[in-house]
Amino acid sequence: MHNFKRIADAGNLTGKVALVRVDFNVPMENGLVTDDTRLRAAVDTVQTLRTAGAKVVLLSHFGRPKGQRVAELSLAPIAGAFAKVLGANVSFVADCKGEHAKKAIADLKPAGVILLENTRFYKGEEKGDLDLAKEIAALGDLYVNDAFSAAHRRHVTTAVLAELLPAYAGINMEEELDALDKALGRxxxxxxxxxxxxxxxxxxxxxxxxxxxxxxxxxxxxxxxxxxxxxxxxxxxxxxxxxxxxxxxxxxxxxxxxxxxxxxxxxxxxxxxxxxxxxxxxxxxxxxxxxxxxxxxxxxxxxxxxxxxxxxxxxxxxxxxxxxxxxxxxxxxxxxxxxxxxxxxxxxxxxxxxxxxxxxxxxxxxxxxxxxxxxxxxxxxxxxxxxxxxxxxxxxxxxxxxxx
Structure with a gap:
């Protein structure tokens, strides 16, 4: 089994910006989340980082926009749904790179949470584009992957960011990898x-x-x-x-x-x-x-x-x-x-x-x-x-x- 690092290995996170890959590709109907299982799965990781004083910046895909901005595939409504599950405010930024995102993160207080826009609005995401990865990596101090469900893809936010920043498994990812190791690894x-x-x-x-x-x-x-x-x-x-x-x-x-x-x-x-x-x-x-x-x-x-x-x-x-x-x-x-x-x-x-x-x-x-x-x-x-x-x-x- 891979010798991965866990959040507990990250040291002092006060004021640090954690880019967290979650899987918020949830079923929706009429703008409402109909199954919040994946939202609930992310809570432990987000709360652990908040408790450590980190700024939590969430990254996720939603649907298959194929590199285009598709209004109905925006993550905006999911920010509110996750806020209810988390029991804390979750801001939304209609981008996942650039000055708008940088300012929002700079203004965020420690333990604050931001959800960035659908990562698949950018063609480079699914191609694992290094330039896009560098732009997104510039927003954070560390990377946390809590989306095992997307781990079979070499996309920017599922793999390449881990090669650019200190990288850690989220709580959900950690539990998944430990369980799989018990099942077939060892x-x-x-x-x-x-x-x-x-x-x-x-x-x-x-x-x-x-x-x-x-x-x-x-x-x-x-x-x-x-x-x-x-x-x-x-x-x-x-x-x-x-x-x-x-x-x-x-x-x-x-x-x-x-x-x-x-x-x-x-x-x-x-x-x-x-x-x-x-x-x-x-x-x-x-x-x-x-x-x-x-x-x-x-x-x-x-x-x-x-x-x-x-x-x-x-x-x-x-x-x-x-x-x-x-x-x-x-x-x-x-x-x-x-x-x-x-x-x-x-x-x-x-x-x-x-x-x-x-x-x-x-x-x-x-x-x-x-x-x-x-x-x-x-x-x-x-x-x-x-x-x-x-x-x-x-x-x-x-x-x-x-x-x-």
Whole structure:
């Protein structure tokens, strides 16, 4: 795991200007924030810096303006929303560089907070442009990255600033990196991974990497159908990537060579219609009719997975085990999530999960709070699971390079 610095390592911050990369790319409707999860995630870092007497200058992207000023993608309304969450005044500056921003920061008192305009209003942001980075860096004394969710991009405010200023991980970033280190970096073994979702094609790199890192890999959702088909089982009219049979076999071969057990469903829940409360039945692997589709794993499969959790000391989970958005095809995901949560809560399992559908599924099961850590990072979490270097994380180890 990268040897990054934390805010606690920054020394005396009184009067210092901290440029803080947050992720305020939040869902909005009619000018109002409809989910403030990401706003709340930034509070600990901002309050820590305020308590230390720093001037806090927030940087974030919002939407995809593609280097243009787009009025509806301004961060202006988010300043007010964050002020409510923070319980303190948050000023807004309609720029993220230049004299206007400099003056606003100069006038800001220690412990004050400013939110600068959408960083993606500048074409250089997504290109990692050094000149833009120098202009923004000139505003601050140090850089804090608290946006793991954007760490897989080498943008100016997610990576390049860390090469121009003393750089530190924010509290949220710190917790994320520590949790990921426990999950795959330096885990307590045995390690069990659960990977679900619709398509093998979207997670080929992930699967190939994981089978070399974990002791057992459980595959669920539509992905499992492709593996079952590759093993010679009929899957009816289920979602199945028949052209990826060789890929599935290759992944199984890599797993075997690495000593990783692949766990596939042993029983299936099938229906003739893809809709909530469709007529359904539980059947064996070789009992799927031509006009049926597999929509969930059966109870025997969940029991086997629960037994695997009893053996494991660490669990990494990405993706549901079935069509969890349609009742009753959420049963396997909910049951497995509750099993993992109970073991994590009892201190028997380090359980780390991430990815949009996964987070939604854990909340649906009512157990997200009992997992050791739940990442909302999406793409960055997946790329980390694939074993890729994340530019935003990598840059934190290059703090203060003499590029200025």
């Amino acid at each position: 885990p307590v073994r045995p390690v069990l991974a659960i990977v679900g979702g619709a398509k093998v094609s979207s997670k080929i790199e992930l699967l190939k990497h994981l089978v070399t890192k974990v002791d057992a890999l459980a595959i669920g959702g539509g992905m499992a159908n492709t593996f079952l088909f590759a093993r010679g089982h009929a899957v009816g009219k289920s979602l199945c990537e028949r052209d990826l049979i060789d890929t599935a076999k290759e992944i199984e071969a890599i797993a075997k060579a690495a000593g990783c057990d692949i766990l596939l469903p042993r029983d299936l829940v099938v229906a003739k219609e893809f809709k909530a409360h469709a007529a359904h039945r539980t059947c064996g692997l070789d009992e799927v009719a031509d006009d049926e589709m597999i929509l969930d794993a059966g109870p025997q499969s969940v029991a086997i997975l629960a037994t695997a959790m009893d053996v494991a000391k660490t669990l990494v989970w990405n993706g549901p085990l079935g069509a969890f958005e349609l009742e009753p095809f959420d049963k396997a995901t909910v049951s497995a999530a509750k099993a993992a949560a109970a073991r994590a809560k009892a201190g028997k399992l380090v359980a780390v999960a991430g990815g949009g559908d996964t987070v939604a599924a854990l909340h649906h099961a009512g157990v997200a709070q009992d997992f050791t850590f739940v990442s909302t990072a999406g793409g960055a979490f997946l790329e980390w699971m694939e074993g890729k270097e994340l530019p935003g994380v990598q840059a934190l180890t290059a703090s203060g390079n003499a590029l200025t």
